[in-house]
Amino acid sequence: MSAIQASSVQATYERMKVLLHNVVPDVELQIKAELVYEINRLKIEKNAIILGHNYMEPALFHTIPDFVGDSLALSRMAAQTDKDIIVFCGVEFMAETAKILNPNKTVLIPAPSVGCSLASSITAQDVRDLKAQFPGVPVVTYINTYADVKAECDICCTSGNAVAVVESLGSDTIIFIPDEYLAKNVAQETGKRIIIPSMQKNGATSNIQLTEPGTYDFIGWHGRCEVHEKFTVQDIQAVRAQFPLVEILAHPECSPEVVSASDFSGSTTAMIRRVETSQAPQFLLLTECAMGDNIIAANPDKEMLRLCSVRCPHMNQITLEDTLDALRFNRYEVTVPEDIRIRAARSVERMIAIG
Numbered sequence: 001m002s003a004i005q006a007s008s009v010q011a012t013y014e015r016m017k018v019l020l021h022n023v024v025p026d027v028e029l030q031i032k033a034e035l036v037y038e039i040n041r042l043k044i045e046k047n048a049i050i051l052g053h054n055y056m057e058p059a060l061f062h063t064i065p066d067f068v069g070d071s072l073a074l075s076r077m078a079a080q081t082d083k084d085i086i087v088f089c090g091v092e093f094m095a096e097t098a099k100i101l102n103p104n105k106t107v108l109i110p111a112p113s114v115g116c117s118l119a120s121s122i123t124a125q126d127v128r129d130l131k132a133q134f135p136g137v138p139v140v141t142y143i144n145t146y147a148d149v150k151a152e153c154d155i156c157c158t159s160g161n162a163v164a165v166v167e168s169l170g171s172d173t174i175i176f177i178p179d180e181y182l183a184k185n186v187a188q189e190t191g192k193r194i195i196i197p198s199m200q201k202n203g204a205t206s207n208i209q210l211t212e213p214g215t216y217d218f219i220g221w222h223g224r225c226e227v228h229e230k231f232t233v234q235d236i237q238a239v240r241a242q243f244p245l246v247e248i249l250a251h252p253e254c255s256p257e258v259v260s261a262s263d264f265s266g267s268t269t270a271m272i273r274r275v276e277t278s279q280a281p282q283f284l285l286l287t288e289c290a291m292g293d294n295i296i297a298a299n300p301d302k303e304m305l306r307l308c309s310v311r312c313p314h315m316n317q318i319t320l321e322d323t324l325d326a327l328r329f330n331r332y333e334v335t336v337p338e339d340i341r342i343r344a345a346r347s348v349e350r351m352i353a354i355g
């Protein structure tokens with residue numbers, strides 16, 4: 001996939017019509033074509049690259065990013081680019097990862113505080129407390145964390161490579177933070193027993209309370225994705241009762257019960273690939289629902305069911321309007337203190353080296 005390169009607003013609109021006619025009404029395409037044309041023109045003028053996460057809305061996803069993908073693919077792309085400016089259409093921890101890998105480039109995110117419930121579920125001090133309780137145990141952090149947390153860890157992982165990262169460590173015991181459900185799903189896949197300790201504050205430091213001392217290999221954390229935790233086994237049963245042949249795909253940030261009741265689980269890109277290759281008559285994605293629209297735009301022959309009352313309020317902050325302003329006004333610049341960046345880069349680069 002690549003951004004629309006057209007010589008005029010009209011030509012941009014014509015191209016958008018081909019790409020998006022089955023998901024975006026014409027009246028909207030006409031308005032958005034002006035934004036898309038101007039963004040793609042400015043991007044070349046400023047020697048910028050736009051990276052877009054799979055959750056971006058279709059009129060953005062299919063028109064302005066030079067590269068789209070899941071967190072892993074976008075990290076890899078961020079590590080390779082030779083452009084001066086990276087505009088990250090995603091959430092802050094993703095843009096921060098691009099900055100960690102590119103200290104000499106300008107990294108912009110189109111909205112000023114684009115959070116993530118997983119990234120805000122753990123602090124660098126929490127990780128130091130965990131390490132003090134389990135000295136010498138390697139720490140894997142999901143990429144959905146901020147730079148200061150990555151700096152305390154040994155290696156990052158994404159939903160696309162978590163099993164490979166865990167297996168690369170060859171360690172009997174692993175601290176895996178901060179997503180409780182991803183940790184449980186990976187533990188299940190790698191045959192590990194997991195415990196989610198509770199923390200008790202004793203003044204400045206914390207004590208870990210183990211509910212089952214001695215019977216664990218994975219030490220998790222209690223972070224949850226505010227989107228994926230909402231899907232339930234009852235949702236799955238209700239949809240299957242109505243559409244018996246539906247194929248249900250769950251992101252591994254869903255609970256292990258939901259993942260087990262689904263037909264497939266994988267990263268956002270793995271889910272897209274699965275829909276593209278499966279012959280099922282209908283699909284239901286248990287993830288941010290913009291992704292269903294993006295798949296349908298590219299695969300009009302597929303039928304997609306949607307549970308769109310569950311949305312990511314953070315990803316949805318990124319718009320074409322704000323992306324244009326990001327390029328026009330060089331905002332909002334992502335910065336990471338150099339001492340933290342250097343230590344966080346070790347965790348990210350070690351993950352990328354795994355392949």
Ligand code: 13P
Pocket residue numbers: 054069070071072144158159160225251253266267268269
């Ligand atoms: P992916 O790495 O699978 O794209 O997931 C990122 C994310 O934030 C899912 O909620």
Ligand code: SF4
Pocket residue numbers: 091115116117118119144225226227228253288312313314315
């Ligand atoms: Fe974070 Fe969940 Fe939104 Fe992904 S969907 S960015 S994990 S809050």
